[in-house]
Amino acid sequence: MITIELLGGLFGGIGLFLLGMWLMTDGLKAAAGDSLRHTIQNWTKTPSRGFNAGMGLTAILQSSSAVTVVTVGFVSAGLVTLKQAVWVIYGSNVGTTLTGWIVAFTGIQVKLDVYAMLMVALGMLMRLTGAQTRRAHYGQALVGFALFLLGIQALKVSFSALSGQIDFSLLPQQGWAATTAFFAAGIVLTVLIQSSSATTAIAITVVSAGIVTIEQAALVIIGANLGTSSTAVLAAIGATAGARRVAAAHVIFNFLATVFALMTLPWLLVGIVAVRDLISLPSDAGVTLALFSTTFNVLGVLLILPFSSTMVRWLERRFISPEEDIAQPRYLDDSLLKVPELSQRGLTLEVQRLGQLALTLSVESLRRTPQNLQALHHREIAIDQLGEHIRDYMSRMNRTQLPTPVADALAPMLRALQHFEEVADLAVSGSVPEPLVQADLLVLRDNFLRVVTTVMAEADVAMPTFLVERLDQVNAEQNRVYESLKAGLLKAAAQGQISLHQMDAHIQDIGRMHRNVERAVKAAHRLAPLRLLIAY
Numbered sequence: 001m002i003t004i005e006l007l008g009g010l011f012g013g014i015g016l017f018l019l020g021m022w023l024m025t026d027g028l029k030a031a032a033g034d035s036l037r038h039t040i041q042n043w044t045k046t047p048s049r050g051f052n053a054g055m056g057l058t059a060i061l062q063s064s065s066a067v068t069v070v071t072v073g074f075v076s077a078g079l080v081t082l083k084q085a086v087w088v089i090y091g092s093n094v095g096t097t098l099t100g101w102i103v104a105f106t107g108i109q110v111k112l113d114v115y116a117m118l119m120v121a122l123g124m125l126m127r128l129t130g131a132q133t134r135r136a137h138y139g140q141a142l143v144g145f146a147l148f149l150l151g152i153q154a155l156k157v158s159f160s161a162l163s164g165q166i167d168f169s170l171l172p173q174q175g176w177a178a179t180t181a182f183f184a185a186g187i188v189l190t191v192l193i194q195s196s197s198a199t200t201a202i203a204i205t206v207v208s209a210g211i212v213t214i215e216q217a218a219l220v221i222i223g224a225n226l227g228t229s230s231t232a233v234l235a236a237i238g239a240t241a242g243a244r245r246v247a248a249a250h251v252i253f254n255f256l257a258t259v260f261a262l263m264t265l266p267w268l269l270v271g272i273v274a275v276r277d278l279i280s281l282p283s284d285a286g287v288t289l290a291l292f293s294t295t296f297n298v299l300g301v302l303l304i305l306p307f308s309s310t311m312v313r314w315l316e317r318r319f320i321s322p323e324e325d326i327a328q329p330r331y332l333d334d335s336l337l338k339v340p341e342l343s344q345r346g347l348t349l350e351v352q353r354l355g356q357l358a359l360t361l362s363v364e365s366l367r368r369t370p371q372n373l374q375a376l377h378h379r380e381i382a383i384d385q386l387g388e389h390i391r392d393y394m395s396r397m398n399r400t401q402l403p404t405p406v407a408d409a410l411a412p413m414l415r416a417l418q419h420f421e422e423v424a425d426l427a428v429s430g431s432v433p434e435p436l437v438q439a440d441l442l443v444l445r446d447n448f449l450r451v452v453t454t455v456m457a458e459a460d461v462a463m464p465t466f467l468v469e470r471l472d473q474v475n476a477e478q479n480r481v482y483e484s485l486k487a488g489l490l491k492a493a494a495q496g497q498i499s500l501h502q503m504d505a506h507i508q509d510i511g512r513m514h515r516n517v518e519r520a521v522k523a524a525h526r527l528a529p530l531r532l533l534i535a536y
Contacts, residue, residue, distance in 0.1 A: 009154050016151030023144030024073050027137045044084035047308075051301075054091025064096035064196060065231040068250065069148055072232060073141075075242040082242060083312050086249045089232075090304070093225070093253070093297045100200045100221075100290035119146035182216045183262070186223020191230045199224035200293055204286045214285055214292075215269060221293050222265075225300075226258045241319040248315055257300025268296070326357060327385035332393045340406040343397055347390065348527070351413055354386050355420040355523055362427035362516055376428050383424045390417055416526035419519040426512045426519070475521045482514040 044050040058067045071088045074080045080088075119142055126139025189199045200221055207217035232250035261268065272292045281287050304311070330353065331346040361379050394410055486507055493503035 013151045013154030016147050016154060020069075020144045020147030020149070020151055023147065024070070024141045027139070027141030027144055044080050044088060047087045050084050050087030051091035051094075054088035054093075055095035056091070058092040058095030059098045064092045064228060067092040067095070068228075068231050070145070072243045072246050075246050082245050082249065082316060083309075085246045086253070086308060086312060089246070089250050089253065090301045093228075093257075094294065094301065096196060096228075097200070097290070097294040097297055100204055100293045116146040116149040119143070119149075179219060179262070182212070182219035183223040186220035186225075187227040188223075189220075190224040190227030196224040196228035199227070204289050207285045207289055214288055215265065217285075217289050218261075218265060218269060218292050218296075221289065222258055222261045222296070225261075225297070226254050229254045244319045245315040248318065249311060252311060253300065253304050256304055257297070260300065260303055261296050268292070268299075271295075326379065326382040327389070329386065329389045329393070332389065334396070337396060337400055340397070340400065340402050343393075344406045344409055347393060347397070347413060348409075350386075350390055350393075351417050351420070352527065354383060354390065354417065355423075355527070357383050357386070358420040358424035358427070359520060361424050362520075365427040373428070380424045380428045384421065387417060387421050412526040416523040419523035419526065422519045423516050423523070426516050429512060472521070475517060478514060478517045482510060485510050 042049075043053045054067060054071070057070075058064045068089065071080070071085050071092075075082065075085050123139040123142035123144075123146060126142065127136045128139075130136040130139065186199055186203070189202065190196050203212075203217040203220040203224070206212050207214055212220075229247075229251045232247040269292065272288060272295055275295070276283065276288055276291055281291065329350055331349040333343075333346060336343040336346055357379075361376065361383065365376055391414075394414065397406075397410065489498070489503050489506045489510075492498045493500055498506075
């Protein structure tokens with residue numbers, strides 16, 4: 001009978017799950033420094049390390065769901081790549097089978113969620129005692145992880161009575177109906193309980209009691225393997241494009257392993273029994289099923305191994321976010337490296353594109369607010385990533401035999417790239433301007449917009465000499481306006497009309513605007529002769 005308590009536990013558990021995921025991911029993003037990034041990337045640097053990390057963590061935590069959600073969180077925080085994450089997922093699927101061995105030999109289930117409340121207390125202590133430090137962000141991530149576990153526990157409690165009342169003997173015993181029924185039972189139980197380990201434990205328990213056959217229980221475990229993909233899907237709700245790719249990889253991996261297991265189940269079980277007898281394991285049905293669970297997941301990894309890189313490349317072209325689209329080069333083609341003049345043209349166009357993105361970001365930053373500041377920062381990071389792609393392409397060009405004109409063009413192009421990157425960095429640096437600062441910025445903004453308009457309007461053609469001269473005139477005027485404003489601010493502070501804090505904030509903001517104009521003009525000068533080369 002469905003009660004308000006059952007519904008509350010179900011939807012409340014899902015809510016805790018999602019809240020925990022959000023807090024953990026947000027905390028990881030805030031805490032992510034070079035040392036944390038280095039440590040995590042070192043754990044997953046190679047496929048074997050990632051596999052071992054996933055398997056070991058899951059074996060220790062006894063929760064593939066926890067490892068999956070942490071992996072999704074790391075990808076959302078940009079700490080690991082999709083290629084690294086998929087191997088953690090593969091290892092996690094194997095590591096979760098340890099629960100079956102524990103249940104088969106001892107009947108004991110390790111439950112990490114009993115420590116969730118202690119983790120909440122510890123996380124909040126870290127948060128309260130480490131304000132404005134990285135420790136506070138770690139504390140938030142720990143609280144989020146604990147809430148995730150509490151959400152899983154709430155789901156288990158809500159459906160424990162339901163799962164305990166299921167009588168497997170009432171299900172069809174033979175044919176496709178039986179296969180579908182037991183397979184579906186494994187999926188449904190795992191989705192409801194959010195724990196493939198718990199479903200495996202139930203299957204081992206009922207097969208050890210003689211209620212169902214080994215083949216029927218194996219079907220439940222296969223269904224549980226597919227059902228556990230729901231954890232990754234749930235964790236990816238509202239997450240980044242990278243997190244959605246991890247969830248998709250998890251679903252694809254489990255789906256392939258499931259299809260393989262269903263198609264080969266009778267022969268697979270025969271082989272499992274032979275291996276069990278060969279290594280002298282007890283002929284207990286529960287042990288046989290535990291061995292099946294481990295073997296089935298290991299075979300799933302071996303099955304996807306030849307296709308893993310292809311799957312990753314395919315997924316990287318899916319769920320593209322606007323920031324990732326910005327970061328992807330549009331004019332850099334490796335096939336052009338054999339023709340230096342064409343590769344230089346593509347490189348020039350790509351630097352121009354980065355410049356347009358940086359200048360557009362700089363203009364939009366004039367209207368930045370606390371609400372859109374994070375989005376602007378994401379755009380700036382994407383521009384930095386595009387810059388790295390451009391530098392990498394330059395390095396590959398340098399490894400080829402370049403004609404002297406092309407080789408000579410790389411240095412000014414690199415300087416123009418640096419200027420544009422500084423424009424993007426200056427655009428998002430500093431705090432949101434106060435009203436008084438915004439009023440002062442209006443004086444500089446018109447000159448800045450004139451520079452941006454001039455540079456961007458001629459982006460696809462050679463910049464005529466008179467436009468370069470006009471930029472120099474605007475820059476000279478900008479210098480006069482800047483020095484006049486700065487002198488006025490110093491005088492106003494000396495006379496007590498504004499506070500020293502306001503004066504400092506004013507000078508910093510007009511200084512950023514001033515430096516942005518200088519760098520935009522310098523970049524235009526660097527690109528002007530290069531644009532002439534590609535215009536004809």
